[in-house]
Amino acid sequence: MEEHSVNRAKSEPKNGSMQATVIAEMRRRIIKGDIEPGAPLSELALADEFGVSRTPVREALKQLQTEGLVEIRPRVGTFVTIPSRREITELFEMKELIEGAAARLLAQRGRVPEIDLIERNLREADEAVERDDRERYAELVQEFHDLLIAGADNSKLEAHYRMLMNQLAYSRLVNTSLSQPGRATQSDREHHLVLELILAKDGDSAEQVMREHVRASRRALLASLPISGGQGKFGTASS
């Protein structure tokens, strides 16, 4: 079944390398949550699905392992990693750190193109909040944070940030945290405050407020998370 997947994969071997295609697609699936944490990934099955041999699949999984998205247990199997509750806390600590730094750096840079994009983003976000369009607002939140990182103009920072977000499967989570009543409104306000401080070139305060914002978003998220059993996986999936 699902042979269209094969076709789609073959039709866009973007850079010509099959493993790049496999990596991108598998990463997308894991982050988006198409595959639930802990699920086994058979090299053979994937090779079959993508219409390639095991080799590129193996190398793709290997890379996803170093990115922290899957765990390869030798001679046993490859599984989507299940972040423990502790790891989630750690990841958020890093998120707070990096985004805070990004706000500071952006403030120091002065008026750069990203600032304009952020302003536009916030205008749209205001409208989305106004009409209670939670889905659109979630997108804009993600974009806001991405713009902030991009505006920091530090490729290493961006790389580490991407890796963190992938491990957090963040896109899956934003919606959840916004389900808290009033969270969207507060989040939007916090974004505005951060931008103000950046425009005022007050790097210290921008960093501080941004950190607080991340902490708030974490609290909102953990509050709306189903208290999964002792092990601390995300949840028992929806299906």
Add this chain to the structure above:
Amino acid sequence: MEEHSVNRAKSEPKNGSMQATVIAEMRRRIIKGDIEPGAPLSELALADEFGVSRTPVREALKQLQTEGLVEIRPRVGTFVTIPSRREITELFEMKELIEGAAARLLAQRGRVPEIDLIERNLREADEAVERDDRERYAELVQEFHDLLIAGADNSKLEAHYRMLMNQLAYSRLVNTSLSQPGRATQSDREHHLVLELILAKDGDSAEQVMREHVRASRRALLASLPISGGQGKFGTASS
């Protein structure tokens, strides 16, 4: 030629996996500077040297690529990455960020075992500075920073830190920066100050001072770096 390398590799397949051995060994060589930046790494040659086939070598290089230590140009070859001057700056920005955060976290944790180790480390460092033992002091500096990170008790932070340090080939550089006259003394003083603030549980100040310390060490390093041509590689190696 060099069959002893083969033997050594075979004699310690620590976790049983060959690629793990290759990864560790190649990482060591790159960081230590045995291979100069920009040098080509032939899969075949390495496979031959380690006495394995290309497969595990390929997977090892793939991982080193995601760690940022080598660059794989498709159909062309694999090369030790040459960090640009800009990248070095970015890496130091990240180092400042992460070590600052570690100091803050450690201050918040109160008296943990790592604190004792740091105190012991500083006592030894004082002695090393006293007798002008630059080599020993360099080791202790590295240990100080490692202890700080360990004391933060955040595995993600530690993982990202390790990755940064590998890319910076830091161990190669510490000695260089300490060649600045008076740098060792000042560095030691800064370490003491950071510890004081940590003991006083003043996370904010500890972070701030730690950041300043990293900036100072960066300045000392860049000042003593040979101004390598326009491209910004580390230098033309020593040998």
Add this chain to the structure above:
DNA sequence: GGCCCCGCACTGGCATACAAGAAGCAGTAA
């Protein structure tokens, strides 16, 4: 009925063979 042991099926690890692109070099023509 319950427990243990052996074997089968599946996993990833590794070796090897083939394919295909990239780069340098030589030869030739202008």
Add this chain to the structure above:
DNA sequence: TTACTGCTTCTTGTATGCCAGTGCGGGGCC
């Protein structure tokens, strides 16, 4: 002399086959 063209020889990318360790289930033994 110089520039271009074609080839030769590298490189990595992919496919495939075999091997060894793991886990599970069936069958035998107690």
